[in-house]
Amino acid sequence: MNYYxxxxxxxxIGKALAEELLKEDNNYVVGVCRNSTITHKNYRHQPLDFSDIPAVEHNLQKVFLPYNDAEKLVLINNAGVLGDIGYVGEAMPNERFEFVFDVNVIVPAMLMNTFLQVYQQHPAQKLIVNISSGAGKYPIDGWASYCASKAALDMLSMTVQKEQDMRGSGVKVFALAPGIVDTQMQENIRQADVERFSTVDKFRDYKETNALAQPEEVAAKIIQFMHNADKYNDVVVDVRNM
Ligand SMILES: NC(=O)c1ccc[n+]([C@@H]2O[C@H](COP(=O)([O-])OP(=O)(O)OC[C@H]3O[C@@H](n4cnc5c(N)ncnc54)[C@H](OP(=O)(O)O)[C@@H]3O)[C@@H](O)[C@H]2O)c1
Incomplete structure (x- = not known):
């Protein structure tokens, strides 16, 4: 069995990924987030709110069960939030920085840490895919905490890959940008005020001109990528270049 x-x-994107993987009988998916929307014999949901760090810490062992029959063990850190759109120093509540970093960086780091620790002796092939963003590579006004959090996720991924290489573990780690995808996150982006995010019209145009990728096609590309993960040497990758 392959465990994702x-x-x-x-x-x-996360739901599309899970549903595509569940089409194969030898795949099992453990979904982790607040709401459960998938019913399938090979799906188990672990409810967790990533903005509640003590609760995440308390429930980590429920996520990483022994999975003794695993041939492949894959961790996909996909959950993410944009946070409040607006300029730093202009009515941005301080606690929102913590919220974005908890969901986008701290919990993914905790999950990577626990995954690598718990399965260190497990003979399965191991892979970590962190869903990052182009927004971690250049600044976008109004998105400071999101851009910074995705840059942090890229560097976290590169450092962990370096460590795994130095240990000779064979574990592969990626920070994968999915492109611009037609999800709730994009819907929220389009509703922003131009005064707080100067390029909002560009994002409204993406929707109007059908330039957004569909979650299902992105999920299929990510799954194809995971099948060929050994062929990729760069940690930071973009679905649009695959
Ligand atoms: N869409 C794009 O254009 C785009 C572009 C670049 C990168 N990305 C990245 O792709 C990933 C998926 O984005 P998406 O567009 O699919 O977003 P989405 O439709 O808004 O879905 C976000 C997912 O994250 C989970 N989540 C949010 N807050 C959470 C919390 N406090 N605790 C646990 N889980 C939480 C949500 O589950 P619950 O609400 O049930 O908890 C949901 O399943 C994100 O990392 C995002 O940064 C997206």
């Missing part, structure tokens, strides 16, 4: 532990399976 995927965060954020209730909607968007």
């Amino acid at each position: 532990i995927i965060t954020g399976t209730s909607k968007g």
Whole structure:
């Protein structure tokens, strides 16, 4: 059996990924986020709110069960939030930085840490895919905490891959940007005020001109990528270049 532990399976890219993987009988998916929207014999949901760090810490062992029959163990850190759109220093509540970093960086780091620790002796092939963003590579006004969190996720991925290489573990780690995808996150982006995010019209145009990728096609590309993960040497990758 191949075990996929995927965060954020209730909607968007994570849900499409889980549903595509569940088409194969030898795949099992453990979904982790607040809401459960998938019913399938090979799906188990672990409810967790990533903005509640003590609760995440308390429930980690429920996510990473022994899975003794696993041939493949995959962690996909997909759950993510954009946070409040607006300029730093202009009515941005301080606690929102913590919220975005908890969901986008701290919990993915905790999950990677626990995954690598718990399965260190497990003979299965191991893979970690962190869903990052182009927004971690250049600044976008109004998105400071999101851009910074995705840059942090890229560096976390590169550092962990370096460590795994130095240990000779064979574990592969990626920070994968999915492109611009037609999900709830994009819907929220389009509703922003131009005064707080100067390029909002560009994102409204993406929708109007059908330039957004569908979650199902992105999920299929990510699954194809995971099948060929050994062929990729760069940690930071973009679905649009595959
Ligand atoms: N859509 C794009 O254009 C785009 C572009 C670049 C990168 N990305 C990245 O792709 C990933 C998926 O995005 P998406 O567009 O599919 O977003 P989405 O449709 O908004 O879905 C986000 C997922 O994250 C989960 N989540 C949010 N807050 C959470 C919390 N506090 N605790 C646990 N889980 C939480 C949600 O589950 P619950 O609400 O049930 O908890 C949901 O399943 C994100 O990391 C995002 O940054 C997206």
